[in-house]
Amino acid sequence: MAATATLPSLGRNRRPKKWSNPLTYVLALAVAAVSIAPVVYVVLGGFRTTGQIAAHPAGLPHPWVWGTYANVLTQPTFWHELLNSLLIAVVTTLGVMVFGVCAAFVLARYQFRGREGLYTYFTLGLLFPAAAAILPLYLLLRDLSLANTYFGVIIPQVAFQLPITIVILRPFLAAFPAELEDAALIDGSDKLGFFWRILLPLSRPALVTVAVLAFVASWNSFLLPLLVLQDDSMQTLPLGVQNFSAEHSQDTAGVLAFTSLAMMPALLFFSFAERQIVGGLQGAVKG
Template identity: 35%
Template sequence: MKLTDKIPRMLIYIGLVFWAVINLFPVYWMFTFSLKNNDEIFGENVAGLPQNWIWSNYTEALKTGNMGKYFLNSGIVAVATILITLAVALMATFALTRLIWKRRKTLNKFFMLGLTIPIHASIVPIYVTLSRLHLLNTYLALIIPYAAFSLSMAILVCTGFMNAIPRELDEAACIDGCGVWGIFLRVIVPLMKPAVATVGIYTFLQCWNELMFANIFISKTALKTLPVGIQALSGQYTTAWGPIGAALVVATFPTLFIYVFLSKRIQDSFVAGAVKG
């Protein structure tokens, strides 16, 4: 390779590495200051690795700061939302791709409208309805709206995968005496594992990070999810940064953990949702 080719190539790599550092640095900084005391954070050792690893920041965040509780709440809400979204979306997709009736294309388009509707649109009526039904400050107040707003994306992903399942399998199961539910539960659903994984991860990320609904529908400490909980915590610990750093790490760790193992699938799900939506 000639020198004239090498220099632009070098510059490109320098640019990429520079941007990678900008992306990674705040996260690195978060991990390090979650283990430091204020003296280190505020002067002695701003950006380096911690000199004394103060794990008590984590116990403080988890116990005194209620992060353990918030983490559990986020987990409960996410898991319930994923299960409901998947069940409802798989059933609907089955009717939309397999069952035979007029206007199924129209209904599919109707469901796809949901990809463009912002959550702002529904916040007042949902709040009013939840408060009339005395459902504010319950897990359901988050689970049901989250599931509804994940539905369009879930149907979109499931449709792609379900169309790829050969119809001969349905025929064979039918001849073997399966009913509609038998075909759905014993033939189709077991073959939908990749779709289930994609929808599951995507929905998880949406619920885990959601702030607006969670902030408004939940005010009891015992029921707060992570994003709202962190907001509350940062109000309590304005001067002690260590425990806040620990709280941020606790909230971020599961996401990054999943990402490390499933980066390609996560990226694909984001592309699918955007390009078709």
């Protein structure tokens, strides 16, 4: 009887599973479709001919044409612009990571007068659009003899990426308990040793996050390289897309192929580091 009496109570304690609102999934699928559809269209358009695109703009490749991508890949200009973009993006990413993590470490682990004001100063950089300062920035780079140089693009890009980098890294580094630092100091490590041997390895998700954001932003940068890099041999892929589109305005398939190849490295880099990005942003929010 006692066992029988407990059965209804067990049934009453069971809670029905709650399913999310179907509208949430509909909105998520709609956002995903709007984001992915243009990329898919550009990539598939490179496997078609211009005549096929004109006849059926929304059609699938039939038959698949591989020569369009092959023509782009055999052009020396494409590879030269790819190397320029890669050089600028890698150096920019390294500069953002080095200066950003050093500034975030000081703002997170040191106590000094004006610390919060300095942090607020960095965060205000998020409200300052780079396009608004492009003309005075170009005049400054010209006066410093940095116009038409790689560093004329790299240094401003590092500066514009520092605010978001510090905003992500500071709470992540501040979230580590003080006991961990005290234990390191007891073991004979100093502040820099604690930073180098403990904080940096544990901050890998946040570092990967800021690295990907800096790399993608540098890779897709158009306005700054357009004004600074006047020499054709120094131009990047976004500028190459514009030049290719102007020179081959009648070759729609070729333009789509060139565009898809230009965006592919940043897209692949972002996809491979997706899990680390999520972890880094979660750590920043929790901090």
